[in-house]
Amino acid sequence: MPNKKKIATYVFLLGVAMAGYVLLKNIHDVYLQGYVLGDIGKRSILYDTYYNFSIALFYLAFHVALQLSKEWYFQRELIRKMEVEKLTSELEYLKAQINPHFVFNSINTIYFQIDKQNTSARETLSAFSDMLRYQLYECNGKEIAIEKEILYLKNYVDLQRMRKNENYAIEFRVGEDVKGFTVSPLLFIPFLENAFKHVSHTPNKNEIRIRIDKLDNQIKLSIFNTKENKTLANHPAGIGLKNVQRRLDLLYKDRHSLVIDNRADSYEVTLSLRIG
Numbered sequence: 001m002p003n004k005k006k007i008a009t010y011v012f013l014l015g016v017a018m019a020g021y022v023l024l025k026n027i028h029d030v031y032l033q034g035y036v037l038g039d040i041g042k043r044s045i046l047y048d049t050y051y052n053f054s055i056a057l058f059y060l061a062f063h064v065a066l067q068l069s070k071e072w073y074f075q076r077e078l079i080r081k082m083e084v085e086k087l088t089s090e091l092e093y094l095k096a097q098i099n100p101h102f103v104f105n106s107i108n109t110i111y112f113q114i115d116k117q118n119t120s121a122r123e124t125l126s127a128f129s130d131m132l133r134y135q136l137y138e139c140n141g142k143e144i145a146i147e148k149e150i151l152y153l154k155n156y157v158d159l160q161r162m163r164k165n166e167n168y169a170i171e172f173r174v175g176e177d178v179k180g181f182t183v184s185p186l187l188f189i190p191f192l193e194n195a196f197k198h199v200s201h202t203p204n205k206n207e208i209r210i211r212i213d214k215l216d217n218q219i220k221l222s223i224f225n226t227k228e229n230k231t232l233a234n235h236p237a238g239i240g241l242k243n244v245q246r247r248l249d250l251l252y253k254d255r256h257s258l259v260i261d262n263r264a265d266s267y268e269v270t271l272s273l274r275i276g
Contacts, residue, residue, distance in 0.1 A: 018056045025052040083250055104129065124162060127155040135186070142251075143182035146219070150174055150212065153188060157210065160196050168199070168206045175213040181275050184251045188212075188221055190244040191269050195225040198267060202228070217276030224268045 029048045107129045114121045134152045138144060157172045164170065192210065200206045209224040248256050248271075255274040261267070 014060070018053070018060065021056045022049060022052045025055075080250075087247065087250065104133070107132075124159065127158055131155045131159075139185035142184065144185040146181055146183055147179055149183055149185060149188065150178065153192060153210075153212075156189065156192060167203065168208070171207075171209045171211075173211050175211075177214040178212050178219065181214075181219075183219065183273065183275065184247065187244060187247065187251075187273075188271075190241055191221065191223050191271065194241055194269075195223050195267070198225065198227050200226040200228045200265070202226075217274055219273050219275055221271040222268070224266065226265060227267050229264055 026048055029052070107125060111122060111125050111129075114125070116122075131152055134148065138148060154172060157170065161168075161170050195208050195210070199208055207224065207226045209222075211220075211222045213220045213222075245258065248258065252273055257270075257272040259270045261270075
């Protein structure tokens with residue numbers, strides 16, 4: 001009810017303002033054209049009413065269009081800021097789930113408790129520590145050097161490779177030109193996690209192929225993995241992939257292409273980002 005009263009008051013005042021403008025403009029025209037310039041036919045106060053009303057209407061339409069454009073712009077910016085803040089708070093929430101100092105102190109303690117001869121275990125723990133440090137301390141900005149992101153992905157693949165037996169053929173290749181630019185952090189990892197999560201577990205060779213290349217101003221990520229027919233039914237797309245698709249829409253709107261080829265016995269993702 002109060003809103004209706006405000007609208008009615010606004011319309012009434014607008015009508016009064018337009019009528020006042022037309023009346024004053026008519027008086028001005030009568031004085032200028034009828035008496036100063038001596039045009040007797042234009043001494044009627046109603047002579048230019050239609051013309052002056054159309055001018056007032058034009059000003060009104062221009063003002064309304066300007067206000068609507070302003071409101072649309074501010075609403076769009078508000079929505080964008082809210083979405084970015086939501087993503088930031090989600091990341092901060094994930095970081096708050098653990099005490100970083102406690103975790104790294106524990107890792108260091110475990111590292112020195114491992115026998116020096118067991119270099120494999122020490123290297124694994126060191127790689128895990130690097131990954132955790134990257135997530136907690138280096139991913140706070142909007143973008144990060146691609147070299148650091150690649151190292152993080154490599155550590156992840158190496159750790160996964162240790163968990164798989166000889167029935168798994170895991171390939172991770174990075175083109176020589178993939179360097180010297182920045183990307184949004186942690187954008188690729190959900191696709192790698194999805195590949196290792198849903199890869200087939202057959203007695204035959206199970207494959208995961210990861211390839212990252214740069215072509216002109218495009219960076220291209222290709223991930224292929226074999227899968228079993230039951231994979232799709234038992235493991236629908238997780239929240240990780242949904243979140244990364246949302247991040248792509250926010251951070252690389254109109255600058256990315258995501259193609260998913262989901263077949264009976266394989267799954268392939270191709271992501272292209274325009275970085276220039």
